[in-house]
Amino acid sequence: MGRQLLLEHIAVPGIETFEVYRKMGGYASVEKALKTMTPDQVTEQVKSSGLRGRGGAGFPAGMKWSFLDRKSDKPRYLVCNADESEPGTFKDRYLMEKIPHLLVEGMITSSYALGAKTSYIYIRGEYMYVLQILEKAIREAYAAGFLGKNILGTDYSLDLYVHPGAGAYICGEETALLESLEGKRGNPRLKPPFPAIAGLYASPTVVNNVETIAAVVPIVNLGGDEYAKVGVGKSTGTKLISASGHINKPGVYEIELGLPVEEFIYSDQYCGGIWKGRKLKAVVAGGSSVPILPAELILKTAKGEPRLMTYESLSEGGFISGTMLGSGGFIVMDETTCIVRNLWTFARFYHHESCGQCSPCREGTGWMEKVLHRIEHGHGQMSDIDLLVDVAKKIEGNTICPLGDAAAWPVASAIRHFREEFEYHVKFPEKVKNPKHFEIEPFVSNKQLVMA
Amino acid sequence: MAKVTIDGVEIEVADGTTILNAARQLGGASVPPAMCYYSSLKGSGGKCRVCLVKVAQGSGKDPRPIPKLVASCSTPVADGMVVQNLTSPEVLEARKGVVEFLLINHPLDCPVCDQAGECDLQNLAYEHGASTTRYEEERRTFEKIDIGDKIKLHMTRCILCYRCTMVANQLTDNRVHGVLNRGDASEISTYIEKAVDNDFSGNMIDVCPVGALTDKTFRFKSRVWFTKPMDAHRSCTKCSGKTVLWMKDNEVLRVTARKDQYGEVKEFICNECRYDHKNAADWTIEGPRHIDRHSVIAQNHYEKTDLLTLKKEIERQIEFQKGKPLPLALNEKK
C-alpha cells in the first residue's frame, strides 16, 4: 500500500469524534496556518503542492484560489462541493462519513487562506445522514474553539454550515451549485463572470471538491513542496479512487498517483481482480462521463506502455485511445457486460439530470436515451448507430455547462470502441431479448456469429 | 471602445458590447439569429444556443481562438477580436444541430398555428434547418391551457426561452407563472390553476418567439398575412400607448406592441391598450407599419412612396441596365 495522506487514520476506532481525531494529530494544520502563516502563505503552499481539483476537472487548485477577487469589498466565500453525484463516485461520502473532521479542518484552513468569514458545505440531499455526521463534527469543532469567534485566540473568525441539496446531479456544476445554495433551480450560470469574481450572492467565491479541501490539510502540514514529491510529474499527491462494478473488492482506495492501472485492478491491496474468475472487458476510469476503454487500452496505452493512474497517463492518446482520471470513479466491467445496456443506463442518467435550460442538452440527451433504448431492446437500425454519433457531436461543446459533454462522451466512446456490439443488437434482435443476454452467452465478435 | 471583426467586416463598438449586439450594429446577413435573447429583458439569453459563433481570435493581445463556440448574445467583445458567423462551417453545422434539437419535439403544427408567418422558429428552420427529420421517437406533448382569460398557453410549442417569465418578473410585481420541472419535462406553468392577471401580462405574448403564448382575442380570427398592420397610438395613463393595430377592412383584429427589425419590443404596452380598444375610432392611426419585404406578412402591403423617390429608383435601375455598376439605393449605406 502506498503512502496515505488522507485516510491514514481511517481505521482508528472513534476517528469520527473530535477527541480521537485530535489525538491523532488532527487540526494541526489550523494551528500552523492561523498561528504561523499569513493567508497568502497558505495559498502559496497549495500552489506549490501542485494539487489539482479532485472533483473531476483537475484544474490546479492553487491557481483557482489565486483568481479570487481579493480587492472586492464584498465578503468572500468558500463553498465545498459535496454534491458527489457522478455515477461511479462515492469517495467524498466515504471520507465525510468516516473522518468528517478532516473536511472540517480543511474548510477552516482553506477559509483562512481565502479570507472567508462564512463557509458552506453543499452536500447532496440524499446524503442526509452524512450531513448529520458533519454537523456533529462542526458542533464539536465549535466547542473546541476551532470554529466561531477568534479561533485559537487569533482575530480570525469563521462560521461553517452544511447545506443540503435535494436530488440534482447538475448541482455538482459549480455555478448550478451556487444557484441552488441561493434557493433557486440548479440552472448553471453563463460564464463569465466566474465565481472567483461573482459567485455566491454575487460575491467572490471559491468552490472546491471535498477531497480537494481535505488535501489542504496534509499540504499545510507537510509543506507544498513535500506534498508535491508524492505522485508523478503534474499528478501530485494521492487520489481517492472509488472502485465499483465487477471486482472482488469494491470500495474507496487512496492511491499514490502513478500506480499502474493493472496493479490497481488485480492487486489484493486494491480491487482484488475481476469477480467470479471472469475476464476484464472494459473500464470507465473516472466516473460515468469519461470515455470507456476496452481492457487492452486501459491496461496499456496505444503505444504499448503500461497505463498509470495519473491525469496524464489516463488521457494519453486523447479521446481516440485514452480517457480521463476525472473524479476517480473507477467502474469495472467483466466479459458478460453488455456495453449497450450499460451505456443506456448512463444515457438515461444524463437525460434525467439535464436541467433543461439549453436546447442541445435538453433535447439531445433524451433523444440519445430513446435511440439507445431501441437498440438495446432489439428495435434499432444500423443507421441509428451513426445517428447517435452525430447527435452526441451536436451536443458536445455547444451547451452552457459541461453536462452536455458528459452526456456525449460516453456515447461517442462506446461506439468508437465497441461498434460491433451495437451492430450485433441490430442484426440479432432475438438474441438480445433477454436483458442478461451476454451473461448467457458472452459477446465475442459478429464475424464469428455470422459464420456460425 | 473595441474593434471587432465579424465575418471579415470591422466595426468599433463600446466596451462590454456583446458579439450579437456588435453584429446588430453592423447589420446585414451576418447578424446571428436569437431565439431567447431579448435586449430589453435583463438576464435573457444564453439558453437556446442558435446564436453560437466562432471566436477565431480572442483579442489583439491574446490572439488564441476560443476552443468552443460561444453564445454571441452573452459573450462580450474584446479589442481585436475576430468572429466568424456565416463564414464558419463549424458554426453553420452547430446551428443546424440546434435547430434540429428545437424541432424534434415541436409539433410542427404551423398550418393551424396563429404564430405562423411571424414565428421566429419557422424562419429559423427555413434558413438553417434540414428538410427531413431524423427523429423517429414519440414527440413530447402537453395539454393546452388558458393562463388567464386572454392568453392561451400551448406548451407543446414552447422552446423554453424563459422570456415570458422575465416579462412577469421585470414588468409586473407579482409573477405567478414560471418554469417548472426540469430537463425535457420542463414547462411553463402556474403549477396550480391560477390566472396570470396584471396590467402588463399581455406582453408575454409579444415576447414569445413561437406560438406557445397566443392572444385568445385573436386566435383563429385571421392568418396574420391577411391583416393590415397599422402604427397607431392613443393617450394612455399606463403605457406609451404606441401600438400596432392588425386590421382587416376597418376592424381591429389584434393590438400588439411595436417590434423592431429583430422582433424585439422596446416599449411594452398595457393590457388595456391590447385588449380593450378593438375599435379603430379609439386610435390615432399613423399609417402602415413597415414590414420587412421578405416577410410573408408583407404580401399585399404597399407602403406609400412619393413619386420623386420612385423616379430616382427607376433612374437607378436604368443606369444599371446600361451596363454600369448598380448605384447605391437611397436607403443603403456605404
Next chain:
Amino acid sequence: MATEKETIQFSDSALSKAKEIIGRYPEGKQKSALLPLLHLAQSEFDGWLSPAVMDYVASLLQIKPIEVYEVATFYTMFNLEPVGNHLLEVCRTGPCWLRGAEDIVKRIEQKLNIKVGETTADGKFTLKTVECLGSCGTAPMLQCGATFFENLSEESVEVLIEKLAKQKRSSYLRPTEINVG
C-alpha cells in the same frame, strides 16, 4: 384554500429549527434556506409537499409561491404527491445495474405486488427507481427516507421489506437502524 392554509403550521420545534436554518444565511438572503426548509416541511407533513405546504414555506421565507414551486419541481427528492410510509428508491444507474439492481427491482415488485412508481394498497410502500446515489461500491442498494440499505441481495431485500412493514413512517431526516444481514 385559505382555510386549508391556516391549518398548515410547523410544530414549535420545527419552527425554531426553521428559524435557526434561516439564520445561517446573510440578511436578505433568506431564500437560501428554501431547500433545507422544504426537506423539513416534507418530513413534517407526511412525506410530501402539497401546494398549501409550499405556500406556507413561501410565507416563512417571504418569497412568491411560484418561486417555491419552481424549485420543488426541479429537485427529485421532493414528493409532490402523497407517497407510502416507506418510499423505496432503488438505484438503477450503471454501477448498480452491473451488480444486479434490475433483479432487486423485480423482486420488490413481486414481493409488494406493485410496479415501479406505484404505492401498495395499504399505503405502506411506494417503489421508485432513482439515479446514482453515490453508493456504487456497495451496490446494489436502495434508499428509504434518510437510510441507505446497501449490498442488497434478492433475499435480503425481502427481509428488509418485512422489517419495514412493521415500522411506522420512515424518517426523511434521521436514518433508521435495521439489520438485514
